[in-house]
Amino acid sequence: MYYADLSPYAYCDGGEEFTDLTDGMRFVSFQPVYERFNIGWLEAGHTWTSSQAPRGFARRLLAVLDAQLVNATLGLHECDLCPTPIPDSHPWYVARPGNLRASAGTSEIRVPGSLGTVFAAPSLIGHYVVDHSYLPPQPFIDAVLAFNPYGAWKARFPGIRFPWIPDNAVLRHVDDE
Ligand SMILES: [Zn+2]
Numbered sequence: 660m661y662y663a664d665l666s667p668y669a670y671c672d673g674g675e676e677f678t679d680l681t682d683g684m685r686f687v688s689f690q691p692v693y694e695r696f697n698i699g700w701l702e703a704g705h706t707w708t709s710s711q712a713p714r715g716f717a718r719r720l721l722a723v724l725d726a727q728l729v730n731a732t733l734g735l736h737e738c739d740l741c742p743t744p745i746p747d748s749h750p751w752y753v754a755r756p757g758n759l760r761a762s763a764g765t766s767e768i769r770v771p772g773s774l775g776t777v778f779a780a781p782s783l784i785g786h787y788v789v790d791h792s793y794l795p796p797q798p799f800i801d802a803v804l805a806f807n808p809y810g811a812w813k814a815r816f817p818g819i820r821f822p823w824i825p826d827n828a829v830l831r832h833v834d835d836e
Pocket of ligand 1: 738740762786790791
């Protein structure tokens with residue numbers, strides 16, 4: 660599915676469900692108290708910028724992808740920029756030969772932007788950057804380079820290293836499903 664970079668996020672138009680894989684805190688849900696802006700929702704047939712990303716950007720982006728799963732249950736996104744579709748027999752979570760990242764994803768990430776805003780990207784963004792040389796807008800690059808998902812932020816919700824979790828966030832028990 661396609662959304663223009665920096666357009667207002669509307670894909671999952673309810674609350675956020677946040678999992679922090681760095682310490683295993685899962686399924687914390689809340690109504691966002693920040694504005695969300697789309698980044699990296701690419702699709703064939705829509706133009707996007709292809710260029711060399713700044714040094715260190717891809718590595719930091721992949722670190723964020725390893726740390727967060729946001730709204731992870733909404734379904735599978737497949738890359739349709741790859742020249743051939745993934746065969747049905749190929750496990751979606753295994754990178755196809757020649758590609759560095761899995762070319763399908765099921766979740767999103769959040770990167771803090773300017774105060775009160777976050778960037779909302781599909782987990783496929785790692786594949787787009789690494790394998791398709793997608794160059795996101797500069798504000799997102801700056802935000803990723805400034806965001807350390809493993810430490811420097813004081814979490815408001817215990818166990819989630821994301822700075823803008825509101826006080827009324829609740830932990831959803833998996834049994835509730
Ligand atoms: Zn691809």
